[in-house]
Amino acid sequence: MPKPNIAVLGYALFVTINATSLWGGVFPFFPMEFHTPEVTILFFLSQALAYCATFFLTMLVAYRRPEFVHKTLVLIAMALAIAGAISLIAAMYLKWLTIPLVVCGGVCLGMGCGGFAMAWQRYFSAMASTSGIFYLLAGTMLGSPVFFALYLVPSAVTVYLSPVILIPVCGLCAILATRTIDFSLPQFADVPARNPKVYALAVRDYWKSAVGIGAIGFASGAVRAVALADPAAGDATNIFSMIGSLAAAGILLMVWRRRSFQFDLLSALKVLFPASLTCLVLLPLLAGKLSFIAGLLYLAFSVVSLIMLLQCAQASRDRGINPAFIFGFCGGIVYLMQDAGFVFGFWADSFLDGAFVQLAVVALMGGYVLAMAFALQYMGGTVVLSRRGVPDSVEFVSHEAEEPHEVPSISERHAPESSLRQVDEKPEADATLPDARVSAPRGPGRRSKAQERDRSERLRDRVSKDCLLLQEQFKLSNRETEVAELIMRGNSVSSIAETLVISENTVRTHTKHIYTKLGIHKRQEMLDLVQEVVEYARGQQREA
Incomplete structure (x- = not known):
């Protein structure tokens, strides 16, 4: 696996800033007299709406003027976040x-945190x-440990850490990380407005999963609203959110070190939806534990939010979609539903009489x-991301090709278009690429039932079977396997792009990979290599 770099520190600081700023969670670090219901509700509402609006606004700008987002996103986000933190500090004295x-x-912090989220997702x-x-x-x-370390610092000091240290350092890390981005990659080079079919298909494919995540956000937001009267609610939501993120990320990394696997949103929802529903059922019965229940719901929300980040990043790479567009679309839906x-929840708490009635109505609506969101995932009988039946999943492929060879160099990427017009012609690749012929056993390992089912659904004929064998031997992703199969069938770049509804530049990049x-x-x-792999596999079977 790669070694940690400055981006890991920068994103960790962003996670901490987000936790101590979003959903009114900043107030545990402010004096108790500052925790009035009016101040807390206004801050939460203004910040949440600004955060959501930032996603939709960035998506629209990226669709028409992606170069503007590339140049200014980090600087604008840092300036807004610092201005928001300073405004809150000033509110204590004035x-x-x-x-x-x-x-x-609230507005400045919401827009600043939304901009930072976009910048890191782009990276x-x-x-x-x-x-x-x-x-x-x-x-x-x-x-998570950076966030919990803040509790070791006196509250009078913690309030000033965000504008003085956390946000500037996070912004500096984001700027340094952004400088390493190659904006000639297909997901950045193309203007989305010129490829409306690609983006229309992405919207059609991803809106269901966004609504599924947003449903858990709706439940967590409603319970958070009725729990605002308890100052401990801010602490609970923050702590449980960070625990959920830490556990989810840790488990995925540990499993990934052992084997390749696919992790799809629907599998997560099958677990988190019943758990969230159980919390809602217990809500009227455990009125004295509102902070605890709100924390559990935010834990579930933090887990599905992490999956959304992974899913959007993979969609951007696989389809050549601008990351600001796809993340803005999914994030906008999710946070709009949470708002x-x-x-x-605020309406129920303000206009309904009786604590039990308020909580019962919130639980019923949640x-x-x-x-409804869970049923929506099964509309049409299946959940797929492309017309070729690739599951809506995040791929954790271990032992991929070495990093320097995975991404083409600048000279390769700007090779004359004629050299890549037909995918059976030689791309301008590095002559020192390692020879990947089969020289030793590389078994496919154990496959899950879902992977076996997906494999059987994708088997059409001998060509598709050979391509799946290549995928297992050389750790190709699902999208790369699709492109490889179309190459083997003699399709041109334009034909592959039309079949998969992606841009031709994206096809060329996948081909190089x-x-x-x-x-x-x-x-x-490739045809010769397939024959070698097939003969090698048959030889292994005969020996067995």
């Missing part, structure tokens, strides 16, 4: 301006799959949204 400053601080999407997933998970894990849950992993330079060599 009593006559407390409400305007709190609202201003992870620009990397090779192995590195991007590793840095994201490692940064998430490191963020709707908060508004509903359960209804969860049930495939050839690099296989250690070949043209289609005929």
Whole structure:
């Protein structure tokens, strides 16, 4: 696996800033007299709406003017986050301006945190799959101990850490990380407005999963609203969210070290939906434990949010989709639903009489949204991400090709288009690529039932069977396997792009990655390699 770099520290600081700023969680570090219901509700609402609006706004700008997002995102996010933190500090001293400053601080922090989230997601999407997933998970894990370390610092000091240290250092790390991004990659080079079919298909494929995550966000937001009267609620939501992120990231990393696997959102929802529904059922019965239940729901929300980050990054790499667009679309839906849950919970708490009635109504509505969102995942009988039946899953492929060979160099990427017009011609690849011919056993390992089912569904004929064998031997991703199969069938770049509904530049990039992993330079060599792999596999079977 890759070694940690400055991006891990930067993202860990962002996770800490997000936890101590989002959902009113900043107030545990402010004086108790600052925790009035009016201040807390206004801050939460202004920040949550600004955070959600930032996702949709960035998505729209990236669709028309992606170069503007590339150049200014980090600087704008850092300036807004610092301004928001300073506004909150000023609100403690300027009593006559407390409400305007709190609202201003909420809006600035919401937009700043949303901008930082976009910037880091863009960085992870620009990397090779192995590195991007590793840095994201490692940064998430490191963020938890950094957050808990804040409780060791006196509260009077902690309030000033965010604008003075945390946000500037996070911004500096983001700037340094951004400088390593190659903006000539397909997901950055293309203007989304020029490929509307690609983005329309992405919206159609991902809106269901976004609604599924948003349903848990709705439930957590509603319970958070009715728990605002308890100052301990901010602590509980923060602590449980960080525990959930730490556990999810740690488990994924540990399993990944042992073997390759696929982790899909639907499998997570099968566990987290019943758990969230159980919390809602217990809500009216455990009125004195609102903070605990709110914390558990935020734990579930933090887990599915992490899956959303991984899923959006993979979609950007596989489809050549601008990461700001796909993450803005999914994140906007998710946080809009969480905001709707908060508004509903606030309404129930303000206008319904009796604690039991309030909690019962919140539990009933939260359960209804969860049930409808879960049923939505099965509309049409299956959950797929492409017309070719690739599951909606995040791929954790271990032992991929070495990092320097996974991503083509600048000179390769700017090779004359004619040299890549037909995928059976030789791409401008490095002559020193390692020879990947079969020289030793590389068994496929154990496959899960879901993987076996997916394998059987994708078997069409001998060509598709041979491509799956290549995938197992050389650790190709699902998308790379799709492209390899179409190459073997003699399709051109334009034909593959039309079939998979992706841009031609994305096809060329996938082709280079495939050839690099296989250690070949043209289609005929792929056909020869397939024959070698098949003969080798048959020889192993005869010996067994």
